[in-house]
Amino acid sequence: MTDDNQRRAWMDGHLEWAAHEFGVERIGQPLHTGRLHSVGCRVTDAGRDAWLRVVYADPEWGDGNYLEKNLAANAIHGVPKPTVKRWREWEDSGRRMRGELSTFVADAALSTGMTLTREVALPEQWLSDLNRALHGLAEHPAPPTGVDADYVNDGIRAFFGIDLDIASVPWTTAHCDLHWGNLTGPTLTILDWETWGRAPAGYDAATLVCTSLDRPDLARRVSAALSEFLDTHSGHVATLAAATRLLRFADGGEQTELARPVRQHATEILERL
Incomplete structure (x- = not known):
């Protein structure tokens, strides 16, 4: 899948399907990562804000267990981070897909990339x-x-x-x-x-x-x-x-x-x- 618009639409479809499977209501616009590797949006889960994310495994990302890492990070304590509440996996045309419902983080990331694109106040x-x-x-x-x-x-x-x-x-x-x-x-x-x-x-x-x-x-x-x-x-x-x-x-x-x-x-x- 090489066309970005096609990939974006494909990911949006999986996000919509995952929202139905998790029983949550989407209240935010989809947010795609730069390489269209994952997509997420704000949702409500039993009346509480949460974050729904869909990611997929693809040969271009190499081997490894990165799909499991967010869930595995639940074991880390003393660090401010989201917690994965529920998850499930499925396949689409041989691609391994993963949906995760995590606690919602109200504050936005300081940048959309690795470096800062604007001035930020860091107390x-x-x-x-x-x-x-x-x-x-x-x-x-x-x-x-x-x-x-x-x-x-x-x-x-x-x-x-x-x-x-x-x-x-x-x-x-x-x-x-x-x-x-x-x-x-x-x-x-x-x-x-x-x-x-x-x-x-x-x-x-x-x-x-x-x-x-x-x-x-x-x-x-x-x-x-x-x-x-x-x-x-x-x-x-x-x-x-x-x-x-x-x-x-x-x-x-x-x-x-x-x-x-x-x-x-x-x-x-x-x-x-």
């Missing part, structure tokens, strides 16, 4: 809440899957010309995709838990800093607020891992505005290593 309390959330997440037992160490090592070698085994530093549980499109404000909630897993300690903080580098003042504030995750050997290695991911995106034509500042930031980290 110190929001940054403190994020610091606390990352501590809570790191205390959760690390699952067996997450960031691919070999893939990152290859990327660090390709982009920076050094051999560095990121498996040699401590690893903790991480969101693994902590950017501005997955954070809400003015009250902090961390969204989209499809890829959470184990990662080098400090990886989430490093990812958020790297996706802030097109706004230097913001990057400095985030770095200062999360310095205990970043100003360590593990944090430096995690920063190179996060930088490698974004540079791969840039090579593929995405997040190109971050390529230069991310490379410069990584070069400064390499000097500390």
Whole structure:
């Protein structure tokens, strides 16, 4: 399915079907992700606001258990995040579909993409809440899957010309995709838990800093607020891992505005290593 309009209509149809199956009433317009990988909308469930989402597995997204990750994240405590209330799966033409009904988050995401597209007011309390959330997440037992160490090592070698085994530093549980499109404000909630897993300690903080580098003042504030995750050997290695991911995106034509500042930031980290 290559036509975007066709895919959007197909997803909208599944969202409507899922609303009927879950017994909820749609009260919001469908919201599609940028790559039309999932669609969701606000609904009422027994008189309470909730969020209905439909996502599908497709070979273009690679292998993995990302369809189960949002539900599995219910086991994580001490982190502001949605909770999956009910779910079910079905198939359409060989594609595995999944519907999830989750608690509703009233505050909107701070961006529609990885980087900020507008000025946002981030009070110190929001940054403190994020610091606390990352501590809570790191205390959760690390699952067996997450960031691919070999893939990152290859990327660090390709982009920076050094051999560095990121498996040699401590690893903790991480969101693994902590950017501005997955954070809400003015009250902090961390969204989209499809890829959470184990990662080098400090990886989430490093990812958020790297996706802030097109706004230097913001990057400095985030770095200062999360310095205990970043100003360590593990944090430096995690920063190179996060930088490698974004540079791969840039090579593929995405997040190109971050390529230069991310490379410069990584070069400064390499000097500390």
